[in-house]
Amino acid sequence: MAEIEKQLTEEEQQELIAKYDPEAGTRKLTGILGYIAFFGLLAFSLFQLYTAIFGVFTAQIQRTVHLGFALSLIFLLFPANRKKQKTGKFQITWYDGILAVLSIGVGAYWPLFFDDLVMSVGRLSTLDFIVGAIAILLVLEATRRAVGLPIMIIAVIFVLYGLFGQYMPGFLSHRGLTLERLVQTMFFTTDGILGTPLAVSSTFIFLFLLFGAFLIRTGVGQYFNDLSIAVAGRRIGGPAKVAIFSSALQGTISGSSVANVVTSGAFTIPMMKNLGYKKEFAGAVEAASSTGGQLMPPIMGAAAFLMVEFIGNGITYWDIAKAAAIPAILYFAGIWIMTHFEAKRIGLRGLTKEEMPSRKEIFSKIYLLLPILTIVVLLMAGVIVTHAALYSILVAILVSLINKETRMGPKEFVFALVEGARTALGVAAATAAAGIIVGIVTKTGLGLKLANGLVDLAGGYLIPTLMLTMIAALILGMGSPTTANYVITSTIAAPAIILLGVPDLSAHLFVFYFGIIADITPPVALAAFAAAGVAGAEPFKTGVDSAKLAIAAFIIPYVFVLSPELLMIDATWYELVWVILTSVLGMIAIGAAIIGYWMRKMHWLERIVNIISGLLLIYPERISDITGLILFVAMFALQFIWKRNNDQKNKPNMAVES
Incomplete structure (x- = not known):
């Protein structure tokens, strides 16, 4: 061991x-x-x-x-x-x-x-x-x-x-x-x-990468791990849930799925393995969670800043971050649900009280989250993105002064500047290369030609067009950075979706999602392969497990295209609550089916019914929701009744013989 x-x-x-x-x-x-x-x-x-x-x-x-x-x-x-x-x-x-x-x-x-x-x-x-x-x-x-x-x-x-x-x-x-x-x-x-693309790199993106470098220097990255243990460590399969929670937070300061996997995975993967998770599953949890970090507002991947410019029409970065919030929560909820069922399936526990760090000490450092809170408030208030980033960097420096361990002197300040610039080099190169592609597409009219060709290939139907776009984004994302992937797919594929009447924001977020999860989609799944390296696991199997855990990312984009209410586009509070509720229930049903365990081990026929129930619940139509809900309740009742009967059967006979 x-x-x-x-x-x-x-x-x-x-x-x-x-x-x-x-x-x-x-x-x-x-x-x-x-x-x-x-x-x-x-x-x-x-x-x-x-x-x-x-x-x-x-x-x-x-x-x-x-x-x-x-x-x-x-x-x-x-x-x-x-x-x-x-x-x-x-x-x-x-x-x-x-x-x-x-x-x-x-x-x-x-x-x-x-x-x-x-x-x-x-x-x-x-x-x-x-x-x-x-x-x-x-x-x-x-x-x-x-x-x-x-x-x-x-x-x-x-x-x-x-x-x-x-x-x-x-x-x-x-x-x-x-x-x-x-x-x-x-x-x-x-x-x-x-x-x-280069314009966005030379303004917004650079400053947010610099903001991330300052957060790392103030110890926020390590604090995310500590806070995650305090919140999720005692729960069933605690370390896996710690990985999910910490990686979602780490995504706010890391623009790289691989870097997120290795830095937080070096801490969470050994914990998961020690608790009893298989090494491939442990690596997959970290890879799926870390990759999803780029989907998590308020600071998403660099491509999100490009989206502001590509969509135009007065849209702000806050509009994008707000729209991406519910899909991101559903994505991580899906991973959380499946790790929970896997932990129950193999009988894993959470961390013991002795294994837990002092919650009082952890929560006494909650002020370290002030820089992130600052950027959220400023973006909500309509402050321009560059100024929001600058003010948040200043807050990060001031916050570091509170504690001697995190205090930034001139040396740390200079090193943060250097590290921020270093992380920006790849983004600058990718956006410059993406500019070449966009220039050719613009001058030759290729974008409209391919968009029309894609729609014709799909017979003018929306779902086939979405599926072809998804495949294109996943293929382009194999080994390519999200930034370049997004530029290409938003130039070529997103217009095809828009031609079919889909709102611009839904279409762009659709290609954005699949460009990101290409990092955990075999056969080339760089984030999953990195996690396998940390876990000592078989890379391809880790990639397959990662894709299974991230199943929500393959479903949710279809949902917000078919039902823009999920992105808070022209949605009433009632519609929003209903879509979220049915989507979460759908993820529970699908998650149980994929793991093969709910309250007990599931028969293959039950798993099929659960998948059908989950898809019906997630599909945004009232009839499908009601049908899915009926199936969900029936399957839940079946599981509950079996569990109750089994518990009574196994209950020791406490009668005292006379």
Whole structure:
């Protein structure tokens, strides 16, 4: 049992994160190169803070400086081949140095020649063309290093489509872009690399990643674990519920499913295994919970900030966070229900009183949640997102001063700035690559063509269109970051759903959901594989168990498309309460069926009836709800009667013989 009680060291955690999360696989530079990278990251954060406080520069300048910082630092910190990292005196290759210098040149080009470029009205000089072409190549290579090969390949395919579209068959054909027109669109307009995705990265996303870095420095991450134990530790199967609760909270400060899995899983997975959960199930609980952290408001994944810009129509980030609240609660309720039934099935207990930490001590530190409460209140009050993030960072710093253990001095402040910038590198690369894809889609009209093609393929019916969109999002999400996945699917697939009369917010949240849960969907389930690494489990089986636990995420998006009331869109309180109630009952029925246990072990026929009951309850129609409710009550009564009879049968005979 000794091996299952062992928790991962911090170094082992970092190795696992780097293995499964491309954005975390950085070099450990020392000496002069270490100082260059350190001060480069610090300068990156200071630039972003300056523009957040005093106002952003002109779009092209703000975005190219942001891009220049990100690209140059990526070529310093991310090796071209992770298996052949250089060590010793020369820690980077000569071409890494050249690429970093070229990146600085690209980042400085718009600020240096802004007036000339604006006056040229789209006419490119030879130097403009060369710089623009280099920028495209640098973005593609930086994306490969920092984000992964899949998204780089997709971007290259779109570039080739833009250049050679006249040779494509059928509705995919277009006139084709010349190389000069392609370069102009990609780097000298705000329709390509410097488009909306990079704009959001250079403003909102960076500040929230910085906010997350400050929260980690104040000890909020560890506090989430302690608070979760205090709330859920004594319950049946307590450690699994601790994992669910802590991972949902960790999602507010971590933009990476893999990082969330490893950091909180290093603590929760050994606890679950020690209690008696199978290692694959323990890893699956952590993977499903950690991935769902990006669905949990108030701070969702980076893609949620992009959604504000992509939907437009005056929608705010708070509108998105508010709409996502009930689906997120239902998602975690589904995982909670299934871990509860699994714990009952195998007879697991909660933590004993002796194993529990002091609740009084934990709740005495509840003030550590003030920064998150601040951001919720500010967003509700309509404060713009950048200012809400800045004020919340300030509150996090002030909160850290209350306790000597968490107090941030100048050194901790600087390190938080550096770590915030480091986490932003992968996002910047992903959004720049996504800008290439969006630019091609816009210039060629591909988005509308594919949307119409998707609707035609589905015969004009909504459910088949949703299913095809789900499959596309899951495939694109295999190994790709949520940010890039969302940009592609929202550009290509979401319009198909909107064409069928679905509200914009429902359509965008639909593709957002499936882009995120791709991290736990086999055959490529990076978050589940990372959890398997922590648990010492078989990766594919962990991925299958993760997908089963996250079954709510495969159902709920269909519900809020068919019934936007779940997103609080034009919903009365009565409709909202009814939808939530029936959905929770449906998740209980489905959860019991998947685990195969409710109040007792279930027969296969009972499991089928429970699944039918659950789906009917979740489907937002009054007739289906009533039918599902009748089946639910019947199955509950059957379970209850059996349990009562069984308890009476097993009750020891207390009669005293005379």
